[in-house]
Amino acid sequence: MPEWTTILLRSFSLVIVLFFITKWLGKKQISQLSIFEYISGIVLGGIVAIHSSTTEYPFMYGLLAMLVWFIIPFIVELISLKSKSFRNFTQGKSTVVIQNGKIMEDNLKKEGYSSDDLLENLREKNIFKVADVEFAVIEPSGSISVLPKRENQPLTAKDIGLKLAPTKEPETVIMDGKVLLEPLANLSLNTNWLETELEKQNVSIENVFLGQVDSNGQLTIDLYDDKITVPVPTQKPLLLATMKKVQADLELFALQTNNSQSKEMYQRNSKKMQTAIERIQPFLK
Amino acid sequence: MTVGSDVKTCFASIKSIEATLTGLAVQTTENETRKLFESVNQIIKEIKVDLDKQVIMLSNEEPQYKQ
Numbered sequence: 001m002p003e004w005t006t007i008l009l010r011s012f013s014l015v016i017v018l019f020f021i022t023k024w025l026g027k028k029q030i031s032q033l034s035i036f037e038y039i040s041g042i043v044l045g046g047i048v049a050i051h052s053s054t055t056e057y058p059f060m061y062g063l064l065a066m067l068v069w070f071i072i073p074f075i076v077e078l079i080s081l082k083s084k085s086f087r088n089f090t091q092g093k094s095t096v097v098i099q100n101g102k103i104m105e106d107n108l109k110k111e112g113y114s115s116d117d118l119l120e121n122l123r124e125k126n127i128f129k130v131a132d133v134e135f136a137v138i139e140p141s142g143s144i145s146v147l148p149k150r151e152n153q154p155l156t157a158k159d160i161g162l163k164l165a166p167t168k169e170p171e172t173v174i175m176d177g178k179v180l181l182e183p184l185a186n187l188s189l190n191t192n193w194l195e196t197e198l199e200k201q202n203v204s205i206e207n208v209f210l211g212q213v214d215s216n217g218q219l220t221i222d223l224y225d226d227k228i229t230v231p232v233p234t235q236k237p238l239l240l241a242t243m244k245k246v247q248a249d250l251e252l253f254a255l256q257t258n259n260s261q262s263k264e265m266y267q268r269n270s271k272k273m274q275t276a277i278e279r280i281q282p283f284l285k
Numbered sequence: 286m287t288v289g290s291d292v293k294t295c296f297a298s299i300k301s302i303e304a305t306l307t308g309l310a311v312q313t314t315e316n317e318t319r320k321l322f323e324s325v326n327q328i329i330k331e332i333k334v335d336l337d338k339q340v341i342m343l344s345n346e347e348p349q350y351k352q
Contacts, residue, residue, distance in 0.1 A: 165315075165318060166315055166317050166318065167315065168314060168315055187314055188314075215313060215314045215315045215318070216309065216312060216313045216315070216318065217309075217311075217312025217313055217314070218312075235305065235309075236309075238305075239302060239305045239306070239309075242298050242301060242302050242305075243302055245298060246295055246298045246299055246302065249291070249294075249295045249298075250295065250332075253288070253291070253292065253295070256288065257288075262339060262342075265335055265339065268335075269331075269332045269335050269336065272328050272331065272332055273328075273329075273332060275328070276325045276328045276329060279321065279324075279325055280321065280322075280325045283318055283321060283322070
């Protein structure tokens with residue numbers, strides 16, 4: 001067998017082997033790799049490089065070496081999934097560097113972080129003042145995670161006691177002018193429904209680049225032709241407006257009538273409508 | 286326009302609200318949202334019943350406008 005066919009064969013089989021090994025070793029990002037995983041990755045690459053470009057060494061030796069460098073990280077990963085102490089040993093632990101707003105100088109020194117490094121990392125998190133930090137740790141990967149003091153945390157809906165309607169993830173039902181049946185079935189809707197909705201908006205499905213349905217069953221679309229304006233869904237704002245109008249009407253009737261029984265009825269129902277509006281308002285936005 | 290027709294218009298609006306709410310409750314996949322729409326719909330139904338009686342009473346009071 002000529003040398004070049006051997007090289008071809010070796011390279012092909014090694015590419016396949018390497019592909020499966022990287023697949024089985026997991027989905028971690030390069031930046032999340034521990035030193036050990038990082039090194040074993042390099043060594044695997046090196047072995048493949050040597051054995052695919054030269055024929056000096058028997059092919060089996062290469063496979064054998066790869067097997068070792070695959071099995072040991074694989075086992076280490078399996079054990080560290082099960083055992084916390086083993087995980088601490090192989091992947092390292094996070095170190096607290098700021099606690100109760102005070103910098104732990106000893107821990108900082110232990111991790112080899114200078115005060116400049118700390119400031120730099122905090123700046124990357126948009127924090128320019130150490131006094132704004134309540135708690136910070138150095139993760140095993142070397143990055144810093146920061147918990148700002150309560151008053152420096154961004155304001156959330158929970159903080160101001162705002163009630164928001166719960167939402168689920170929207171489903172994409174039209175892609176490149178074609179209906180995706182599976183997401184549609186997830187929402188327990190069918191193509192007939194989709195056709196009616198598109199007809200309401202006066203567009204045909206071929207013109208739709210992307211269409212999504214939110215958890216309230218509202219369809220929003222983007223067209224290929226950006227000059228055409230798509231009507232904004234009006235059902236919900238319209239409902240709220242009608243409810244408000246009815247409430248105002250009832251109040252008006254209560255003022256107009258002289259029949260005390262009717263007056264009482266109008267007032268009671270106007271109040272009921274008011275509570276209904278208050279309850280439904282967050283859901284109609 | 287008489288009071289009777291005003292109240293009738295309002296009654297029609299309430300029926301439209303009820304229909305929209307029923308539609309929304311059917312469409313949503315979120316359980317909490319559906320429950321809210323249904324409970325609000327219940328309130329609307331109570332108002333509808335009250336107003337229905339009023340419509341009948343008013344049309345009896347204004348027989349001249351009856352076709």
